[in-house]
Amino acid sequence: MTQSFRGTAHILLMMIEPDFKDGLVPVIVQAADTCEVLMFAHMDREAFELTRSTGLAHYYSRSRQRLWKKGESSGHLQHVREMRIDCDRDCLLLIVDQDVAACHEGYRSCFYRTIDGEVVGRKAFEPGDVYRAK
Protein backbone atom coordinates (compact mmCIF):
# COMPACT_ATOMS: atom_id res chain seq x y z
CA MET A 1 0.00 0.00 0.00
CA THR A 2 1.71 3.18 -1.18
CA GLN A 3 -0.90 5.62 0.09
CA SER A 4 -0.44 6.76 3.67
CA PHE A 5 -2.81 8.63 5.95
CA ARG A 6 -1.79 10.71 8.91
CA GLY A 7 -3.60 11.11 12.21
CA THR A 8 -5.53 14.14 13.42
CA ALA A 9 -2.43 15.85 14.85
CA HIS A 10 -0.98 18.18 12.26
CA ILE A 11 0.43 21.66 11.83
CA LEU A 12 -2.29 24.32 11.90
CA LEU A 13 -2.18 26.24 8.63
CA MET A 14 -4.81 28.43 6.98
CA MET A 15 -8.04 26.54 6.31
CA ILE A 16 -8.90 26.33 2.62
CA GLU A 17 -12.47 27.52 2.12
CA PRO A 18 -14.57 24.99 0.15
CA ASP A 19 -16.63 26.34 -2.73
CA PHE A 20 -20.25 25.63 -1.72
CA LYS A 21 -21.99 25.82 -5.09
CA ASP A 22 -25.74 26.27 -4.50
CA GLY A 23 -24.90 25.76 -0.84
CA LEU A 24 -23.41 22.27 -1.25
CA VAL A 25 -20.03 20.67 -1.80
CA PRO A 26 -19.64 17.05 -3.00
CA VAL A 27 -17.78 14.69 -0.67
CA ILE A 28 -15.93 11.46 -1.46
CA VAL A 29 -15.45 9.11 1.50
CA GLN A 30 -12.52 6.68 1.64
CA ALA A 31 -11.69 4.05 4.26
CA ALA A 32 -8.40 4.71 6.05
CA ASP A 33 -7.71 1.00 6.57
CA THR A 34 -8.51 -0.56 3.17
CA CYS A 35 -8.41 2.58 0.92
CA GLU A 36 -11.82 1.55 -0.48
CA VAL A 37 -14.01 4.37 -1.75
CA LEU A 38 -16.98 3.92 0.57
CA MET A 39 -19.58 6.44 -0.57
CA PHE A 40 -20.38 9.78 -2.14
CA ALA A 41 -22.46 12.50 -0.48
CA HIS A 42 -22.82 16.26 -0.07
CA MET A 43 -22.23 18.72 2.75
CA ASP A 44 -23.75 22.11 3.36
CA ARG A 45 -21.88 24.55 5.62
CA GLU A 46 -23.58 23.27 8.76
CA ALA A 47 -22.62 19.65 7.99
CA PHE A 48 -19.07 20.75 7.15
CA GLU A 49 -18.67 22.66 10.42
CA LEU A 50 -20.22 19.85 12.50
CA THR A 51 -17.87 17.36 10.86
CA ARG A 52 -14.91 19.60 11.67
CA SER A 53 -15.96 20.23 15.27
CA THR A 54 -17.08 16.70 16.24
CA GLY A 55 -14.76 14.53 14.12
CA LEU A 56 -17.83 12.55 12.99
CA ALA A 57 -19.04 12.76 9.38
CA HIS A 58 -22.20 14.81 8.84
CA TYR A 59 -23.84 15.35 5.45
CA TYR A 60 -26.75 17.14 3.88
CA SER A 61 -29.32 14.75 2.46
CA ARG A 62 -30.68 16.19 -0.78
CA SER A 63 -33.56 13.67 -0.90
CA ARG A 64 -34.65 14.33 2.71
CA GLN A 65 -33.55 17.99 2.57
CA ARG A 66 -31.99 17.95 6.00
CA LEU A 67 -28.78 17.53 7.99
CA TRP A 68 -27.79 13.92 8.35
CA LYS A 69 -25.30 12.47 10.81
CA LYS A 70 -23.84 9.37 9.17
CA GLY A 71 -24.87 6.39 11.28
CA GLU A 72 -27.74 8.13 13.07
CA SER A 73 -30.06 5.19 12.21
CA SER A 74 -27.60 2.31 11.83
CA GLY A 75 -25.07 3.29 14.48
CA HIS A 76 -22.38 2.94 11.81
CA LEU A 77 -20.47 6.17 12.44
CA GLN A 78 -17.62 7.57 10.37
CA HIS A 79 -14.68 8.83 12.43
CA VAL A 80 -12.80 11.38 10.34
CA ARG A 81 -9.06 10.87 10.21
CA GLU A 82 -8.31 13.50 7.61
CA MET A 83 -10.14 15.92 5.33
CA ARG A 84 -8.63 16.84 1.95
CA ILE A 85 -9.77 19.32 -0.66
CA ASP A 86 -9.18 19.27 -4.39
CA CYS A 87 -7.30 21.79 -6.55
CA ASP A 88 -10.48 23.67 -7.51
CA ARG A 89 -11.79 23.68 -3.89
CA ASP A 90 -15.08 22.22 -5.09
CA CYS A 91 -14.81 18.65 -3.79
CA LEU A 92 -13.81 17.18 -0.43
CA LEU A 93 -12.20 13.83 0.37
CA LEU A 94 -12.85 12.40 3.84
CA ILE A 95 -10.54 9.66 5.04
CA VAL A 96 -12.42 7.82 7.76
CA ASP A 97 -12.51 4.93 10.15
CA GLN A 98 -15.84 3.36 9.20
CA ASP A 99 -17.80 1.49 11.86
CA VAL A 100 -19.17 -1.76 10.32
CA ALA A 101 -20.18 -0.53 6.85
CA ALA A 102 -21.08 2.57 4.84
CA CYS A 103 -23.85 1.29 2.56
CA HIS A 104 -27.47 1.06 3.70
CA GLU A 105 -27.72 -2.17 1.69
CA GLY A 106 -25.29 -3.82 4.08
CA TYR A 107 -22.14 -3.66 2.00
CA ARG A 108 -18.92 -2.16 3.27
CA SER A 109 -18.92 0.25 0.29
CA CYS A 110 -21.79 1.70 -1.75
CA PHE A 111 -19.69 0.87 -4.84
CA TYR A 112 -20.17 -2.87 -4.44
CA ARG A 113 -21.08 -3.58 -8.07
CA THR A 114 -19.39 -3.15 -11.41
CA ILE A 115 -21.36 -1.31 -14.09
CA ASP A 116 -22.05 -4.76 -15.54
CA GLY A 117 -23.83 -5.86 -12.37
CA GLU A 118 -21.19 -8.11 -10.91
CA VAL A 119 -21.06 -7.91 -7.10
CA VAL A 120 -17.45 -7.25 -6.08
CA GLY A 121 -18.03 -5.74 -2.64
CA ARG A 122 -18.14 -7.36 0.75
CA LYS A 123 -21.39 -7.66 2.72
CA ALA A 124 -20.99 -6.63 6.35
CA PHE A 125 -24.52 -6.77 7.75
CA GLU A 126 -28.12 -7.59 6.88
CA PRO A 127 -30.12 -4.35 6.49
CA GLY A 128 -33.25 -5.96 7.97
CA ASP A 129 -31.41 -6.73 11.20
CA VAL A 130 -30.10 -3.18 11.59
CA TYR A 131 -32.95 -0.96 10.43
CA ARG A 132 -35.96 -3.08 11.50
CA ALA A 133 -35.78 -2.28 15.21
CA LYS A 134 -35.44 1.49 14.75
Add this chain to the structure above:
Amino acid sequence: MTQSFRGTAHILLMMIEPDFKDGLVPVIVQAADTCEVLMFAHMDREAFELTRSTGLAHYYSRSRQRLWKKGESSGHLQHVREMRIDCDRDCLLLIVDQDVAACHEGYRSCFYRTIDGEVVGRKAFEPGDVYRAK
Protein backbone atom coordinates in the same frame (compact mmCIF):
# COMPACT_ATOMS: atom_id res chain seq x y z
CA MET B 1 -3.59 -3.86 0.55
CA THR B 2 -6.99 -5.42 1.13
CA GLN B 3 -8.70 -3.85 -1.88
CA SER B 4 -8.29 -5.74 -5.12
CA PHE B 5 -9.07 -4.69 -8.65
CA ARG B 6 -9.73 -7.03 -11.51
CA GLY B 7 -8.86 -6.66 -15.16
CA THR B 8 -11.21 -5.92 -18.02
CA ALA B 9 -12.08 -9.58 -18.61
CA HIS B 10 -15.22 -10.40 -16.65
CA ILE B 11 -18.55 -12.16 -16.94
CA LEU B 12 -21.00 -10.21 -19.06
CA LEU B 13 -24.06 -9.43 -16.96
CA MET B 14 -26.77 -6.81 -17.42
CA MET B 15 -25.39 -3.26 -17.50
CA ILE B 16 -26.70 -1.11 -14.66
CA GLU B 17 -28.05 2.12 -16.09
CA PRO B 18 -26.57 5.21 -14.39
CA ASP B 19 -29.02 7.89 -13.27
CA PHE B 20 -28.03 10.96 -15.32
CA LYS B 21 -29.60 13.74 -13.24
CA ASP B 22 -29.86 16.88 -15.41
CA GLY B 23 -27.90 14.89 -17.99
CA LEU B 24 -24.84 14.30 -15.78
CA VAL B 25 -23.53 11.69 -13.37
CA PRO B 26 -20.68 12.41 -10.90
CA VAL B 27 -17.55 10.29 -11.26
CA ILE B 28 -14.87 9.46 -8.71
CA VAL B 29 -11.52 8.37 -10.15
CA GLN B 30 -9.17 6.09 -8.22
CA ALA B 31 -5.69 4.85 -9.12
CA ALA B 32 -5.50 1.07 -9.56
CA ASP B 33 -1.88 0.93 -8.38
CA THR B 34 -1.85 3.15 -5.27
CA CYS B 35 -5.61 3.31 -4.48
CA GLU B 36 -5.31 7.11 -4.30
CA VAL B 37 -8.46 9.07 -5.13
CA LEU B 38 -7.17 11.04 -8.11
CA MET B 39 -9.98 13.39 -9.11
CA PHE B 40 -13.68 14.08 -9.30
CA ALA B 41 -15.57 14.90 -12.51
CA HIS B 42 -18.84 14.41 -14.36
CA MET B 43 -19.96 12.41 -17.38
CA ASP B 44 -22.84 12.98 -19.74
CA ARG B 45 -24.13 10.02 -21.75
CA GLU B 46 -21.72 10.68 -24.62
CA ALA B 47 -18.70 10.73 -22.29
CA PHE B 48 -19.97 7.58 -20.55
CA GLU B 49 -20.39 5.71 -23.83
CA LEU B 50 -17.02 6.86 -25.19
CA THR B 51 -15.34 5.74 -21.97
CA ARG B 52 -17.01 2.35 -22.27
CA SER B 53 -16.16 1.89 -25.94
CA THR B 54 -12.55 3.21 -25.92
CA GLY B 55 -11.38 2.24 -22.43
CA LEU B 56 -10.08 5.80 -22.00
CA ALA B 57 -11.75 8.18 -19.53
CA HIS B 58 -13.91 10.90 -21.08
CA TYR B 59 -15.82 13.51 -19.09
CA TYR B 60 -18.14 16.44 -19.59
CA SER B 61 -16.57 19.73 -18.56
CA ARG B 62 -19.24 21.87 -16.90
CA SER B 63 -17.06 25.00 -17.05
CA ARG B 64 -16.23 24.59 -20.76
CA GLN B 65 -19.61 22.96 -21.52
CA ARG B 66 -18.14 20.31 -23.76
CA LEU B 67 -16.89 16.74 -23.98
CA TRP B 68 -13.40 16.36 -22.58
CA LYS B 69 -11.04 13.43 -23.15
CA LYS B 70 -8.83 13.26 -20.06
CA GLY B 71 -5.29 13.98 -21.16
CA GLU B 72 -6.22 15.65 -24.46
CA SER B 73 -3.91 18.60 -23.60
CA SER B 74 -1.38 17.02 -21.26
CA GLY B 75 -1.18 13.56 -22.82
CA HIS B 76 -1.86 12.12 -19.37
CA LEU B 77 -4.52 9.57 -20.29
CA GLN B 78 -6.57 7.45 -17.92
CA HIS B 79 -6.84 3.79 -18.93
CA VAL B 80 -9.98 2.37 -17.33
CA ARG B 81 -9.48 -0.94 -15.54
CA GLU B 82 -12.93 -1.13 -14.01
CA MET B 83 -16.10 0.92 -13.68
CA ARG B 84 -18.27 0.58 -10.59
CA ILE B 85 -21.62 2.13 -9.74
CA ASP B 86 -23.07 2.94 -6.34
CA CYS B 87 -26.19 1.55 -4.67
CA ASP B 88 -28.36 4.47 -5.82
CA ARG B 89 -26.95 4.37 -9.40
CA ASP B 90 -26.16 8.07 -9.18
CA CYS B 91 -22.37 8.00 -8.88
CA LEU B 92 -19.65 6.12 -10.77
CA LEU B 93 -16.23 4.97 -9.60
CA LEU B 94 -13.53 4.57 -12.25
CA ILE B 95 -10.49 2.52 -11.34
CA VAL B 96 -7.75 3.58 -13.72
CA ASP B 97 -4.13 3.33 -14.73
CA GLN B 98 -3.17 7.00 -14.71
CA ASP B 99 -0.42 8.18 -17.05
CA VAL B 100 1.91 10.55 -15.14
CA ALA B 101 -0.63 12.51 -13.07
CA ALA B 102 -4.30 13.50 -12.86
CA CYS B 103 -4.09 17.10 -11.58
CA HIS B 104 -3.52 20.05 -13.91
CA GLU B 105 -1.37 21.58 -11.15
CA GLY B 106 1.16 18.78 -11.60
CA TYR B 107 0.24 16.63 -8.64
CA ARG B 108 -0.56 12.95 -8.97
CA SER B 109 -3.96 13.58 -7.32
CA CYS B 110 -6.17 16.69 -7.28
CA PHE B 111 -6.61 16.02 -3.55
CA TYR B 112 -3.03 16.98 -2.73
CA ARG B 113 -3.85 19.26 0.22
CA THR B 114 -5.58 18.84 3.56
CA ILE B 115 -8.37 21.27 4.36
CA ASP B 116 -5.80 23.06 6.55
CA GLY B 117 -3.57 23.75 3.57
CA GLU B 118 -0.87 21.18 4.20
CA VAL B 119 0.49 19.67 0.98
CA VAL B 120 0.38 15.89 1.35
CA GLY B 121 0.36 14.90 -2.33
CA ARG B 122 3.21 14.06 -4.65
CA LYS B 123 4.19 16.38 -7.49
CA ALA B 124 4.73 14.52 -10.76
CA PHE B 125 5.34 17.29 -13.31
CA GLU B 126 5.66 21.06 -13.73
CA PRO B 127 2.49 22.44 -15.36
CA GLY B 128 4.51 25.07 -17.27
CA ASP B 129 6.54 22.35 -18.98
CA VAL B 130 3.48 20.38 -20.06
CA TYR B 131 0.91 23.01 -21.01
CA ARG B 132 3.22 25.79 -22.34
CA ALA B 133 3.92 24.17 -25.70
CA LYS B 134 0.28 23.38 -26.52
